[in-house]
Amino acid sequence: MPLLVSISSLKGGVGKTSVTLGLASAALAADMRVLVVDMDPHGDASTGLAVEDGGTDVGTMLSRPKKFTLSEEIVPSGWNALAEKAVMERQLQNEAEDFAEDDEEPDTEDPAEDAVDTAEGSAIDADSRAEEDGESNYDELDEGYEYVTEDTSAVEVEYEDETANPDLDTDSVDEHQELTNPARSRCGSVDVVRGSAATTGLESLTLKKALPRLRQLLDGEVEDYDLVLIDCPPTLGRLTSMAWAASDRVISIAEPSLFSVAGTERTLRAIARFEQNSEYSVGAASVVINKVQDNNPEHNYRIEEMTTLFGELVAIPSLPEFESFQRIQGSAYPVHFWPEPAAQDFAQKLTDLLEGLLN
């Protein structure tokens, strides 16, 4: 069973969608299979994930849950082709390195025998290596490469500024892959249950009717995933309640500002009330502090305040304000695959946050 996590805050603009996308990116870089459920009527997570057309949106499905089978309506994100391409490039590079190492082996005594060995050797070595890896890498490689070549074009994102297209610098992408995950073998994915304005209609349902709906929709349909991230709207309406009822854990996003501290207190109180007044439990709650500026005395003060108020609920690490994040999101790109070195520190923090969540 996957871990189901709601990303919430009763305050708007604090970074719910950004943290959802950041955690999805971290999981993708770790070869995990992720499903993002976009519960926000604005559908920002769906936009940021460059979702392809198709699939019924979550609002329509939740209006008539018995009519739909969730797994048939899930759509792949545009990030998947990028991850597949990176894995293929990595595998090709590994194979090339293996062959180069074989070439460096010392000569045998009989040069004629050696020549015959070399002619046959590559195929034999390739087969035995594939066997050692448990599967035929070569078959996978060939099939996969064709698939990626076809698929990549389908999810091409248009960049206003050509230099914003990280594909232009594939060397750096490779370098970053190595940093995030040196031994990539299987490919992760991020799929999406699309969001749309249709979710607003659900706010008029009675709480009793609304609460179990998302849980029922997900039930038995998400077993193939490692992680389900639910991006919530900034209100404690039916949508957020449905998300909490379906979750193992709720993350409340906070900024280091007075209003956001107050908003986080309200969110945590709302979670406690929700658990008291319903048959559902959210399991665990945590507070992720986002958009922290270096050497900002007000931010330092608010972080200390939140640590005092919320204690162990405050997740480590907090996330800095990262200047390029908007540009990366604007390119519908996973931050872990962004080639600029400055993105690596930020990506690592998201990876650490994800590890903390999973443990």
Ligand SMILES: Nc1ncnc2c1ncn2[C@@H]1O[C@H](COP(=O)(O)OP(=O)(O)OP(=O)(O)O)[C@@H](O)[C@H]1O
């Ligand atoms: N760590 C960060 N560094 C820099 N910018 C950030 C960071 N986190 C979020 N942002 C930016 O802050 C803005 C608001 O973020 P986001 O849309 O994720 O918030 P939200 O809580 O989902 O908003 P809403 O309540 O409208 O759903 C976006 O422009 C986003 O790019």
Ligand SMILES: [Mg+2]
């Ligand atoms: Mg949002």
